[in-house]
Amino acid sequence: MESNKKYIKYIINWMDITKNDKSTLKEVNADLLNSQKENNENNSNKLYLIKTIIDSHMLYCDVFELLTEKKYYEAWCKLERIEINLISIKNNIEYLDTHHDYGLQFLTNMVRNWQMLYPYKIFLSSREIIHELQCSICHTQRSFLDNCIHEKGKLYNGQVCYDEVTKFEIITFDIVSTPVHKYSVLFPKSGDNNNYQYLDLVLNYVKSTHQIFSVRLLNRFFDNHHGILSPDAPCPCNRSMKLYKDCCLKRKYIYIQHVDLSFPTPLNVPAIFQ
Numbered sequence: 001m002e003s004n005k006k007y008i009k010y011i012i013n014w015m016d017i018t019k020n021d022k023s024t025l026k027e028v029n030a031d032l033l034n035s036q037k038e039n040n041e042n043n044s045n046k047l048y049l050i051k052t053i054i055d056s057h058m059l060y061c062d063v064f065e066l067l068t069e070k071k072y073y074e075a076w077c078k079l080e081r082i083e084i085n086l087i088s089i090k091n092n093i094e095y096l097d098t099h100h101d102y103g104l105q106f107l108t109n110m111v112r113n114w115q116m117l118y119p120y121k122i123f124l125s126s127r128e129i130i131h132e133l134q135c136s137i138c139h140t141q142r143s144f145l146d147n148c149i150h151e152k153g154k155l156y157n158g159q160v161c162y163d164e165v166t167k168f169e170i171i172t173f174d175i176v177s178t179p180v181h182k183y184s185v186l187f188p189k190s191g192d193n194n195n196y197q198y199l200d201l202v203l204n205y206v207k208s209t210h211q212i213f214s215v216r217l218l219n220r221f222f223d224n225h226h227g228i229l230s231p232d233a234p235c236p237c238n239r240s241m242k243l244y245k246d247c248c249l250k251r252k253y254i255y256i257q258h259v260d261l262s263f264p265t266p267l268n269v270p271a272i273f274q
Contacts, residue, residue: 004043004046004047004050007024007028007047007050008050008096008097008100010024010054011050011053011054011100011102011103012100012102014053014057014102014103014106015103015210017054017057017058017061017103018058018061019058019061019062019065021054021058022058024054025051025054025055025058028047028050028051028054029051031047032044032047032048032051032158035047035158036157036158036159039157040157041156041157041158042095044155044157044158045092045095045155045156045157045158046095046096047158048092048155048158048159048160049089049092049093049095049096049155050096052085052088052089053089053102053103053104055085056082056085056086056089056107057103057107059078059081059082059085060082060107060110060111060209061209062075062078063075063078063079063082063114064209066078067114067199067203068203070196070200072118072192072194072196072199073185073192075114076115076118076120076182076183076185077182077183079111079114079115079182080181080182080183082107082111083111083182086104086107086108086111087153088153088155088160089104090104091153091154092153092154092155092160095155106210106212109212109214110212112215113213113214113215114199115182116215116217117198117199117202117215117259118196118198118199119194119195119196119198120182120185120194121177121241122175122176122177122185122186122241123175123176123177123178123179123181123182123184123185123186124173124174124175124176124179124184124186125173125174125175125176125179125180125181125184126170126171126172126173126174127170127171127172127173127174128168128169128170128171129168129169129171130165130167130168131167131168131169132165132166132167132168133163133164133165133166134163134164134166135148135150135161135163135164136159136160136161136162136163136164137150137156137159137161138150139164142163175241177241198259202261205263212263212264213261213262213263213264214261214262215259215260215261215262216259216260216262217257217258217259217260218257218258218259218260219237219255219256219257219258220255220256220258221253221254221255221256230244231243231244231245231249232244232245235247235248235249236248236254236256237254237255237256237257
């Protein structure tokens with residue numbers, strides 16, 4: 001289809017996509033709905049991927065703007081939305097010409113880099129007993145012994161197949177460090193008291209949406225425990241939610257997290273990153 005060629009050209013030139021391209025996204029969505037009505041499965045799946053790629057780049061533009069406005073949690077939630085989009089695209093990429101990247105590697109790297117700079121360590125996670133669930137495509141009930149022909153995560157006529165929970169029972173809510181849903185950050189009643197120094201420092205140098213950088217989190221160890229406070233304080237190694245007495249206090253060495261930041265061109269980066 002001619003419209004598809006136009007859209008493909010659009011996502012190949014992904015660096016030109018901005019948060020103001022809502023009209024193009026609306027146009028793709030309208031074509032997707034028409035294709036679904038005609039049961040043109042291959043075309044519908046292709047249009048879904050095009051739509052999701054455009055949406056992901058627009059979301060990233062939103063993320064960068066929110067970060068510059070110091071709206072850290074809102075940006076964090078949108079980073080997770082991009083991450084979810086990227087999973088759907090990866091699971092169904094066979095519907096697009098894989099000779100092109102469409103900016104997917106850029107999004108994958110940059111979402112990871114920004115997330116690594118966040119100070120969030122504690123999240124809320126629920127545990128449930130699932131009594132009934134069904135396929136989102138054909139609405140057939142699923143179980144360990146019975147299933148339908150649709151594969152979770154795959155596209156069917158422009159719709160992603162997922163498990164639709166119809167009956168469940170919440171057992172408990174747990175505090176975790178590796179959540180299923182990253183948006184479930186725990187904040188104290190007093191508000192957001194997190195230290196966003198790493199984000200702020202990077203934003204001193206990243207001035208445009210598509211400027212790239214890379215982050216590595218390393219552990220450096222010290223052979224003494226100078227300047228460490230109460231054993232009941234959070235462990236300064238920052239590797240878990242454990243208290244100092246339950247983590248590094250009993251070790252000969254204490255491991256301190258080190259942030260290694262790289263830009264494609266040399267910059268005068270503060271010593272905290274050196």
